[in-house]
Amino acid sequence: MAAQHVARGSATANSSDPTLVVDGMACLCHWYSCKNWVCGGQWREYMDVLKSWVGAFDSAGIRLVFFFDGVVEEQKRQEWVKRRCRVNGEISKIFNYIKTHGEQPGKNLFSLPSALATFTCFALRSLGQEVFCSVKEADYEIANYARQHSSMGILGQDSDFIIYDSVPYLSVEKLQINSLTTVLYDRQRFCRAIGLTTAQLPLLACLLGNDVVSEGQMQHIRNNAVATYRKHDLAPHHTPRGQMVLAVSKLVSSLWGRDEEEPGQILQSMNLSAPQRELLKRGISFYMLPGQEAFQRCDIPLHPSASAFEKYVSPEILKACTEKHVTTEGFMVYHVLCAGVIQCSNTLEDEEDTELLPQALVYKPCRQHIYGLLLGHDGSTVDSPVIREWFVYPGNPLTEPDMVHPVQVNPPCGHPSLDLLWFGTDPNVSALRLTSFLAIFDCQEFSELYGTIEDSLLAALCLVSFIVLQMQSVSQEDVDAYLSQCICLSMKSSQELQQIKLPFLSSRAVQLGSLYVRGLSHLLGANCASGCPLPNAALMPWHSFDGQLFHSKYMLAHSGAEKTVLLDSDSSRLSLFLHLREKLIETCRKRGRVLQSRPRTNNAPAPSHRTTATPGCRERRTGWPSGGGEHQRGTGEMTGGPRHGGGWRKQEEERRDQSEYGSRERLWERGGGGQHFHPHFHPNSYSGNPQYTSGSPRQYIGQSHRRGRGRYHLAPRWSQPPAPGT
Template identity: 70%
Template sequence: MGVKGLQYFMDCCCPGACVTVNLREMARQHADKSQQGFTTTANTTNPTIVVDGMACLRHWYSCKDWICGGQWREYMDVLKRWVEAFTSAGIRLVFFFDGVVEEKKRQAWVKRRRRVNRDVSKMFRHVKAYGEQPGRELFCLPSGLASFTRFALSSLGQEVFCSVQEADYEIASYARQHGSMGILGQDSDFIIYDSAPYLSVAKLRIDSLTTVLYDRQRLCQTIGLAVTQLPLLACLLGNDVVSEERMQHVRNNAMETYRTNDPASHSGAPQGQMVLAVSHLVCSLWSREEQQTGLIPQSLDLSAPQKELVKKGVRSYLLPGQEGLQQGDISVPPCGFEKHVSPEILKACREKHVAAEGYMVYSVVCEGVIECSNTLEDEEDAELQPQALVYKPCRQRIYGLLLLQGHDGSSDDLPAIKEWFVYPGNPLKEPEIVPAVPNSLPGDQPSLDSLWFGSGSEVSALRLTCFLSIFDCQEFSELHGAIEDSLLAALCLVTHIVLQGQTLSQEDVDAYLSQAVCLRLKSPKELQQIKLPFLSSRAVQLGSLYIRGLSHLLGANCASGCPLPNAALMPWHSFDGRLFHSKYLLAHSGTEKSVLLDSDSSCLSLFLHLREKLTETCRKQGRVLQSRPRVTEHKTTPGPRYRGRHTGRPPGGENWRERGETTGDHRHGGGGWRERGEARGDPREYENSERLWDRGGGMRGGHFHPHPHSYSNWHDGGPQNWSRPPRQSRGRSYGNTGRYQLAPRWSQPPAPGT
């Protein structure tokens, strides 16, 4: 979040401290100084920039489509070009991402999440009103972007770290310790830390590798402070530790004094006046003697609790090796689950987390807290459950796998995790306490040490069984090795969504599976050229639901000892938002299966096989899929930018929040969706009242029949030639070669339209 008003002050009131730099030239100069021994480190061969990954996400995700769930392959290409621009200039990059939300910043996190929720609501109203993606004023990053970007950068050979405390602190510490040439980010806290120069990612021009360097020395010369006094200035202005409200009276007094002593200051901007006023206050209070005796001037007019808070804030800016640092203030808090896991597991959790190789397990085992940011979910949709509830049963089983080793099965002393999940209806006033649940496995819960560190075929089989059991998909073990790992993962995920989401239809499943199968044959350019005649708000939500599910797959895989390569669980191998949206519209318009599968016989055969496995597994658990074609109205004229509240509410009667929520396995107790009979009623009650009346299309016999020249012709960006020979299905291998390999299984298709 940074220091209140400081970034504005430097940009608008202190231009001398904003220096345009060429990073290539800066790297050459830094390398020359390193060779002369002027830096504190000699263990790196290339000049290093430490990158604040979270601050870069909005700049990296430049893909046109963001609302449909993400254009992940295009995004991978963007990251690759971005990294290559620096490496070609001889610059080494080290990336840091937020790994935890510290409790002292929880309220700031909650406040931010509520603000984003309001934008998400406006976004859905716009889509339902106009059938199109809103403008950048309502832009939201695709779900899971931060988590998957860590793995994406690692796959590109980059060094990536995940923080175990405040990420800004770890970034500044690393940069100072290793003599880095700069910190690339967009947070004014990097001006306060006495570390490497702060470089702006917002002003970065990747083609020329130029940006703006914020010079803290020139800032100090302008405001009359020493670098060591900047932490106090930050706390009095307001930052993540000391809220703006707590120091309001100090700033008011400083402003009054400043205006009295310098009447000419009234001509400046209020934000600039405030920074100068507080700077003058700090300078007047802090004599050299006081600077040597404490973190803050003794004469500062604060109560005892306020002084302790400011001291805590000042101390948060002191890096290792700097005066006044107290190691106890930055140590990692003790874990609450030591009795449930071995020391080796605790160590492995932390190491994998720091190296950005794990997911979820550190937060569960070492912190006992897990959070999930905003997802594109329609708060006015009374039918689809939020992702937090859809995936709650599998999270509970992940917790059980991690924490219930050797547990006798009694309900006494069951470990529970604090969950901060953002979803419609959750006020985020306190965490939800979610207990661990044992997995449905033969025999006792397996030892986590054997799962993680064991070897042999029996252990490998047990890992896969544990992974599949988390999603109620043990029957799919026979598919392991017969189909690509990414398709096996997608099949598990869609099956779980169907089992938990009782209102999903056969058409929804067809959309999910067909896009996963067809994606393997699509290049990023082909995916970008897909034309969508309109957007469906329901498809938007289903796309985000899938992506959130991939993160749960990743967590389950890490907890199970990685029976599948993590690479197979990345979205660029099984999902593209634009492709999924197109398949959704096709599936719900009654398109023949051969057309849905791009007239590719091998794709069609594989699709039908996966669908048969899913249907069979769901049927065994009492879930029978029904056909419920539905599409939203196609607006023929593009709508303006969002300009008001969309007051219409979707049909479907009572809201899911009013009906209660599922809190565990959907097959047991609690008045779940199936036990209320919702999945067995008249399928027409689930149909949207709005129908597509596209040019040449209409309803005949209760089903939508598109004109032969309507939507399907635009699926791949123009009229399709169905007479072309079918393409060979190519499966992606996750071995060392990284090459595509032929996957000839399921090569004999049944009759088209099956």
């Protein structure tokens, strides 16, 4: 195809490099071929995979342009919610399997590492590739770009690319990267096979069901078409699904008497209610690219309350954040400033483990500080707009978004303007950017480390400190695991990392790994909001995290291994480790958080629970020195079974009647109160009850639920909620 593309260009004096437009989201599960996925990601190995994949096309002279989903259009919100709830059920099975068997489940329960799409954008850009983040539906932007630039084809895995009148559609699922062969879905041949024209395909797609028109909404139309089709017994040899496609195609063909007939006239002739006709009209318009006829594309406004945001940010800021978003560098900021809504998909979290808070709640204070930095007017967030958060976590039914208020950031030098942080050129602005970034995580003291340690280590220290401040259940051993793997990672190749052998897996370590990676995405958001005091490259997981390495350090730390063993017997690494750990402990102590040692006896599941390994799983090995992670002395935490009587959802139901606590949170949600504190949330590691501490005596605020909804709402002492999860 590439050779033919070049030949055609030469013949028409319009030569250009053969280009494939790649649907990045569809490729993620094919790119992430690393054996270990449950521990948080084998990021160095993943980078090698991407480099090899891109190199195969480069060697063939094929240019690649990547697109990733940048928004969730509100008309698709319910479908997004339905998929997220389904994945939650699969994640529960993953943790049950780990606790029962002590190993990673097979491919039937495969789950991509957290924030894979976000970091893949940066990875591809680091490899010199052209990468875009969509501001509309990604499929639409892919089809439009490919058509406008006369691309060689679209590489993806979505039947919508057959429906769009664009360029040839190639399957990434069938791609053989070594030979660069795949399957081409031919739009013209497909139309001939079902007796339709390309102009009639959008109506067919809507009647069969797509992201705009659900299958259930047109079920009666399909049932009638199939009944008519079977009455004439046109093709009894086809499968039921095949018969349905042909039956609906026959219906569309019969309705569409003339090629020049308008789709609007056809919809009027169908047995539909007015709302159903409008739904089909919107569904058909979804496939209309610029310059094509039929209906005007019906887009939901990207920022319906733009006027409210213009009160807080300049037009230059709005323009810059859109440009950052399109080039994949404006993570989180674009959604806040241009839409007022942000979402985050599923994370590997064990809903039965009540000691570990979901990442959405751990990082909520961080997000609130980011919102405050972006939307704070002259240092005040009194009238700032509320941000709608669609974050997936156990107990959240996703029936409506969480309404989250910005919280003012108070760096030592005062509240900076966003224009100064983003566009300022004065030498002093660099220091202001760094202090603003650190203030988001309440780690201002770490500014003295800037320039003395690697930026990736500074970011990691900031992140781990924030995690410790938010969760009382995080122990000295957990911190040792986090910091030691960050320090040791720089000296290991991807091949060495792949050779790490784990005797069994700890479900708690799995969640801590995912928690860290989600935190890196928050570092990206904070860095962008602060004017990028750190290079984005320093915040990438392949510089500070490896799932298997972290898991091995976690087990060593909890088994009581000497620090020299934890640091691979390297004295220089040990010295750096002790220095960073002391900084963390000192910072936490100033905020009333005393880090304690709580080693966990690491017991593999009993042999009686062992079953034949699921295909694709590594055989479990035994004999890890003196354990290290799943059973904490005296807490009653059991490996392999439900904990604390049903986990987060059960405990949340039991706490719904705590009216005193609930009223305090509702006061915050209304914006009541006027004092400003710096509270720190610490879930009690034994009871699951939240605690807030600062320098003053402890005060307790419960987790309330709006009218019985099963979700967490963590409010800080009185008017300032604990700052915060893609």
